[in-house]
Amino acid sequence: MGPETRYALSGDVHIAYQVIGDGPFDLVFVPGFVTHMELQWRLPGFEAFLRTLGSFSRLIRFDKRGTGMSDPVNGAPSLETRMDDVRVVMDAVGSRRAAFYGLSEGAAMSILFAATYPERTAALVVRSCSPRTLWAPDFPWGRSEQAYQRETDQALQVFAPRAGAREAVRALGMRTEDEVEAYIDFVRYGASPGMLEKPALASLPHSTVRPGPSAALAPSSRACTISACRSELGSTPENAR
Secondary structure, three states, X not given: OOOOOEXXXXXXXXXXXXXEOOOOOEEEEEOOOOOOOOHHHHOOOHHHHHHHHHHOOEEEEEOOOOOOOOOOOOOOOOHHHHHHHHHHHHHHOOOOOEEEEEEOHHHHHHHHHHHHOHHHEEEEEEEOOOOEOEOEOOEOOXXXXXXXXXXXXXXXXXXXXXXXXXXXXXXXXXXOHHHHHHHHHHHHHHOOHHHHHHHXXXXXXXXXXXXXXXXXXXXXXXXXXXXXXXXXXOOOOOXXX
């Protein structure tokens, strides 16, 4: 059983959040993809991960708008809108300054927050992320639009009839049937097909933390930063340090 879920109002959208631990500093976990505040505690192995983070910090977690227990939204929210949801949650729990752990899609949100609110960012850890998603002339490691669409179609297979969903989830590397079933339930409760395709996946290919016309995010962040990437993913962080 996890901690109680509460809500912070960001504009007219309710953002679900939880707090666990009473460590000496605040740690904001910024998730990727889809989450569900209460079902995450049932994912094999994930409860231990969360309790480890909460053992040395005051861990602050939230469901991004359009996913989990937060309000559904129309279309794909901008990175800036989702980043401001982080600020609203921090204000709700009385956190003036925190370290950030950005996972996957959550890395860009964390970096943007650190660049926008340096006085509220103590440190930054980003994991399993890339400076951008799609290929560009100066970013040959990016996916093609066709490859990204195939990945999106594969992710949406979790909403297929149960047998097809199981096959799709096993292809992600889930090791046991308990993991497979828990993950299917987690994603299905965390988002509908439209919520997953629009808010969660549609904005990802357009997110970037590289200098450019939209914003020069990474160079403007001065927080102590650690970038971590699993070697089997076949990519390394650009200019990581």
